[in-house]
Amino acid sequence: MRISARLVAAMILTSSVAASAAAPSDGTPNANMWRAYADRIPVGSTLSIRMTSGERLTAVLFVVDDTAITVKPKTRVPEPARRIPFAEVDDLRLRPNRVSIGKYVGIGAAVGAAVFLLLLTGVTE
Numbered sequence: 826m827r828i829s830a831r832l833v834a835a836m837i838l839t840s841s842v843a844a845s846a847a848a849p850s851d852g853t854p855n856a857n858m859w860r861a862y863a864d865r866i867p868v869g870s871t872l873s874i875r876m877t878s879g880e881r882l883t884a885v886l887f888v889v890d891d892t893a894i895t896v897k898p899k900t901r902v903p904e905p906a907r908r909i910p911f912a913e914v915d916d917l918r919l920r921p922n923r924v925s926i927g928k929y930v931g932i933g934a935a936v937g938a939a940v941f942l943l944l945l946t947g948v949t950e
Contacts, residue, residue, distance in 0.1 A: 856912045893908045
């Protein structure tokens with residue numbers, strides 16, 4: 826009798842845990858969350874933005890106000906600044922600086938080696 830009571834209790838507990846896990850939780854960021862996040866980002870930072878329409882954008886942050894952010898898209902052809910309401914933002918991420926010290930050291934070494942070889946050959950005009 827005791828084993829069957831424990832078995833029933835275990836079945837009830839697991840079914841309630843499974844039901845709560847299957848219930849949709851509204852953990853999606855809303856406009857207030859994006860506004861709070863954007864307020865902490867320094868002006869001039871590079872952002873990756875995905876909008877609810879599916880459009881993706883890499884841009885520099887200009888202005889953060891109560892209802893929207895104003896950004897300057899980073900494109901090959903210059904575009905005007907855009908104002909994006911927080912309600913249209915699906916994802917907003919700060920892009921890290923992409924400075925590679927190794928790349929700069931390699932370029933400096935290549936230039937130095939070229940100048941050295943040029944001086945050894947005696948090609949000066």
